[in-house]
Structure formats: structure tokens, C-alpha cells
Amino acid sequence: MPFSDIVRAVEDQFHRDSIPVLRRRGWRPRVIPYAGYGSAAPAAASARPDSGVGTPSGHSADGAPRDMARVLARMVMRPPNAPSEGPLFQRLPEELPATPQDARRQAAESLLEAQRGWRMFIDVPVPHLPVTVRLGGMSVRTRADREGYVDVVLRGHGLPPGWHEATLEAAGAAAVTTRVLVVAPGPRLGIVCDIDDTVMVSHVPRMFVAAWNQLVKYTSSREPVPGMAQLLTRVQQEHPGAPVIYLSTGAWNVVPTYRSFFERNGFPEGPMLMTDWGPTNTGLFRSGIEHKRTGLRRLMIDLPEVKWLLVGDDGQHDPLIYGEAAREHSDRVAAVAIRRLTPTEQVLAGTQLTHPAGLAPEARALAESGVPVAVGADGFELARSLRPEVLAAQLQQ
Numbered sequence: 573m574p575f576s577d578i579v580r581a582v583e584d585q586f587h588r589d590s591i592p593v594l595r596r597r598g599w600r601p602r603v604i605p606y607a608g609y610g611s612a613a614p615a616a617a618s619a620r621p622d623s624g625v626g627t628p629s630g631h632s633a634d635g636a637p638r639d640m641a642r643v644l645a646r647m648v649m650r651p652p653n654a655p656s657e658g659p660l661f662q663r664l665p666e667e668l669p670a671t672p673q674d675a676r677r678q679a680a681e682s683l684l685e686a687q688r689g690w691r692m693f694i695d696v697p698v699p700h701l702p703v704t705v706r707l708g709g710m711s712v713r714t715r716a717d718r719e720g721y722v723d724v725v726l727r728g729h730g731l732p733p734g735w736h737e738a739t740l741e742a743a744g745a746a747a748v749t750t751r752v753l754v755v756a757p758g759p760r761l762g763i764v765c766d767i768d769d770t771v772m773v774s775h776v777p778r779m780f781v782a783a784w785n786q787l788v789k790y791t792s793s794r795e796p797v798p799g800m801a802q803l804l805t806r807v808q809q810e811h812p813g814a815p816v817i818y819l820s821t822g823a824w825n826v827v828p829t830y831r832s833f834f835e836r837n838g839f840p841e842g843p844m845l846m847t848d849w850g851p852t853n854t855g856l857f858r859s860g861i862e863h864k865r866t867g868l869r870r871l872m873i874d875l876p877e878v879k880w881l882l883v884g885d886d887g888q889h890d891p892l893i894y895g896e897a898a899r900e901h902s903d904r905v906a907a908v909a910i911r912r913l914t915p916t917e918q919v920l921a922g923t924q925l926t927h928p929a930g931l932a933p934e935a936r937a938l939a940e941s942g943v944p945v946a947v948g949a950d951g952f953e954l955a956r957s958l959r960p961e962v963l964a965a966q967l968q969q
Contacts, residue, residue, distance in 0.1 A: 590696050594649045601698045602650040603740045605750030606827055607843040609815060610641030610726075611875055612733045614757045640727045640874060641752050643705050643738045644843075646824060647698040647720040647745070695825060697721075701745075707731070707738040707752060716742075719848055721824070729754075733813060753815055753843060755875055761811040761906055761967055762878040763804060764868065767820040767844075769885045770911055771800045772833060796837040797911060799951025803958070804840050807881065810960050815878070816842035819867045821860035821888075824848055864893045872904050879904055879967055881958075885911040886947075891938055898941030906966035907944040909954045 697720025705712045705722070708729035716722050722740070733756035737749045755762070765771060773795045808814050822830070824846045834841070847863045871880070882897065882905060884890025891910055898905040938945050944966065946957035 588699075591649060591698065594696060598652050599649045600652065601647055601701060601742060601745040602654070603703075603742050603745050603748045604646045604648055605740060605748050606644040606646070606824065606846075607750060607841075608641060608643045608738070608752040609817065609843045609874070610729070610731075610752055610754045611639055612731065612754050612757050613639035638757075639729055639731070639754075640725055641707050641729050641731075641736075641738070641754065642874065643707065643722070643724050643726065643740070643750065643752060645703070645722045645740050645748075645750060647701045647703070647716045647722070647742055649696040649698060702743045704741045705738060706741075707736065721848065733757075755815050755878065756813045757877065759877050759879065759967065761807070761814045761881060761963060762871075762875065763807060763814060763816045763840075763842075763881045763883060764819050764871065765804065765816065765842075766884040766890055767818055767822060767830060769797075769887045769913060770883060770890075771797050771804075771839060772830075773797060794833055796833075796839075797950055799953075799955060800911075801838045801840075801951070803909075803951035803955045804883070805838065806955065807958070807963070808840050811963070815875070816840045817871060818842055818844045819864055819871075820844065820846055821863055822846050861889050861893060864889075865896070868893070868897050872901060879906045881906050881909065881963065883909045883911075883954075885913055887913045895936070895938035895941055898938065898943045902942055903969075905941070905943050906963055907946065907958060908938060908941075909946045909948075909958055910938075911951075911954065912947055912949050914949070 697716070697718075699716060699718045699720055701716045701720070703714055703716060703722050703724075705714065705724050705726065707726050708731045710726045710729050712724050712726050714722060714724050726738075731754050733754050736752050736754055738752050739747055739749050741747045768774070804816060808816060818830070820830075827844055827846060830844060833839075845867045847860065868880075868882075871878075882890075882894040884894055891908075894905075894908045894910075898908055944958075944962050946954050948954040948957065
């Protein structure tokens with residue numbers, strides 16, 4: 573038996589043994605929602621399927637509705653007094669506490685945020701828990717996987733473009749809502765953006781990023797890459813309705829940290845597609861490269877009319893992954909933007925120093941793809957290469 577199978581079996585048994593013990597201590601299942609995305613049907617077919625109204629243009633060749641939504645969540649055990657999973661302390665206080673009561677309240681919120689990091693580090697998932705997901709006029713009954721994750725697609729929701737709320741109801745847990753970004757039909761630009769070392773710098777070795785993100789919860793301890801928020805915001809303003817999807821090899825546990833960081837530093841709101849570390853059917857650890865490759869392919873399938881701007885850094889494998897995607901699907905990639913790390917950041921990222929041209933040698937696929945490539949030390953330099961006319965011309969092809 574492969575060693576990864578043994579580790580996976582031990583992990584599953586530990587979770588099964590832990591849940592009864594936690595229940596006796598008053599812990600209960602809780603739904604941790606994550607933002608999702610979806611597509612809208614053409615306007616001529618916006619009526620819901622059960623109304624008897626609509627045109628065949630709202631369905632694919634096999635008769636299935638063309639509008640879809642991907643809803644994401646996780647089932648975990650939580651004590652009855654556990655704080656909300658949402659950001660508790662997204663901004664520093666605008667003024668000093670005026671009363672002792674205000675001071676105690678601010679101190680309590682800060683303490684909750686600090687302790688939430690180590691608590692999430694030892695999550696106990698609830699595997700195979702029955703869950704009902706409702707969005708628009710549709711509902712789906714499913715079960716969480718062995719790690720407690722729910723990743724379900726609803727079709728025929730009939731919702732217009734924009735942000736909407738989906739409801740998740742799990743056995744033994746309170747119902748929660750999560751947000752889903754429905755992308756408008758028709759050709760348009762979209763943005764796929766990495767997180768660590770692309771928009772956020774932690775100044776710690778890459779191998780310790782997971783512990784840093786989970787244990788050091790204060791968002792003020794993270795430094796945004798200069799100009800990156802402005803770049804993403806500018807592109808989104810120039811292309812109204814452009815979805816921003818953050819695709820990262822970080823763990824799902826740190827989504828609250830990232831969410832607070834994005835809001836604090838003015839980054840556009842968007843779904844985050846993370847990964848879960850640990851043993852799989854094929855190995856002891858999940859492959860970050862394969863996670864990004866699979867995530868990009870999934871986005872191209874789910875949102876077939878979107879042409880993507882791919883934003884990453886040269887500290888790990890983004891040039892290779894994006895280059896492969898651009899070479900194999902040049903009609904679906906508008907441009908690639910690579911942030912060039914400093915020598916110090918390269919060392920912390922665990923890679924060799926950058927190529928003199930600013931890209932690692934493995935990024936030769938980028939040159940073969942034929943799509944525009946921008947390279948810069950920060951968002952301001954990238955913005956000078958990603959001029960509006962460049963992206964506009966790509967969308968016309």
C-alpha cells in the first residue's frame with residue numbers, strides 16, 4: 573500500500589474519532605462559506621426553465637441550461653462560542669476609544685482575531701455531511717467530501733449578472749449564505765490573479781507562508797505589492813463586468829485573512845480558488861502546479877465567452893503555467909502579466925535569481941504563445957505595458 577494511502581487512512585480515522593469527542597464538549601458542525609462564480613443565460617432566455625417561457629438559446633446543445641453557478645463551502649466542527657468566520661477586524665480604529673467600554677470591546681475583537689488563527693490551523697472537518705444548496709429558483713442536495721468540502725454546480729438558476737446570495741443548509745448546522753458572482757453573457761475580459769508574492773508580500777520563506785497566514789492574523793502585518801490594486805481596479809473599470817478570480821495554491825483556511833487584506837488595501841472583490849493540503853489519491857501532498865492548471869481549465873470551461881488576463885509572479889511556476897495556457901488556448905488568453913521579484917524575494921520564494929529578461933527559463937512557452945506579455949517589478953510597471961489599447965485589441969481578435 574502506498575505511504576500516502578496510509579497517511580490518508582490515519583487522517584480519516586483521526587477525524588472520525590475526534591467528532592464524537594468534540595460533540596460531547598458542545599461543538600457542532602458549522603458551514604464555512606466561500607465566494608463562488610457563475611454565468612448568466614442570454615437575455616432572450618432569462619426566464620426560468622419551470623416557467624415554460626424561454627428560447628433554445630438559453631440551453632446548450634444537449635439541452636442543459638447555459639447558466640450555471642459554482643458554490644463552494646466547507647463543513648467543520650466549531651465550539652458554541654466560536655466567533656464568526658468573516659473578517660472581524662478589517663480596518664484599524666479610526667479613533668481612539670472614548671470610554672473604558674469601547675477600549676474593552678476593541679481589545680476583545682483584537683484578541684478574537686489573534687486566536688482565530690491557531691484555531692483554524694487545527695480544523696476538524698465533518699466528512700460526508702448532507703447539504704442542501706439553494707440559489708435563485710434552483711436547489712441541489714449533495715454531501716461534503718472526505719475533507720468536509722462542498723463544490724457543487726447549479727444550472728438553470730435564472731439570475732441576472734452581478735453578485736447574488738446562495739443558501740447552504742447542512743444537517744445539524746445553522747443555515748448560512750454565501751456570495752456568488754454571476755458573469756454577464758457575451759464576450760468580455762476576465763482577470764485571473766495569483767496572491768502570494770503577486771499582490772501580497774509576507775517577507776517570510778515560501779515554505780512558511782501557510783503558517784504565517786494562519787497564525788499571524790493581523791492584516792496590517794502584510795505588505796501589498798505597490799500598484800497592484802490600482803492595476804486590477806483600472807482594468808476592471810475599463811472593462812465593466814470583468815470578473816476578478818484569485819487563483820492561489822494557498823489553503824482554504826486562510827480565506828478570511830486574504831479577504832481582510834483585499835478590503836483593507838483596495839483590491840477588487842472576487843472569488844478565491846484555493847486548495848487543500850494533505851494526502852490525496854495520488855500522493856502525500858497536493859500539487860500546486862496541477863491545482864492552478866486545473867483551475868484555469870475549469871474557468872475556461874465554465875465561462876467560455878471570457879478571455880483572460882493572467883497575472884502572477886516569477887517566484888514559482890506562474891510563467892510556466894500561464895505560458896502553457898496561452899500557447900494551448902491563445903484564443904482564451906488576452907495577455908499575461910508577470911511580476912518580477914527582487915533577489916531577496918526570489919530567495920524567500922525558494923527559486924533561483926531571475927533570468928536577465930525578467931522571466932525564468934521555464935517560461936519559454938510565453939514567447940511561443942503569441943499573446944502580449946508584460947513584465948514589471950510592481951503594478952505600476954505592469955500598468956505601463958498593459959495599456960488599454962493592448963487589451964482592447966486582444967478582445968477584438
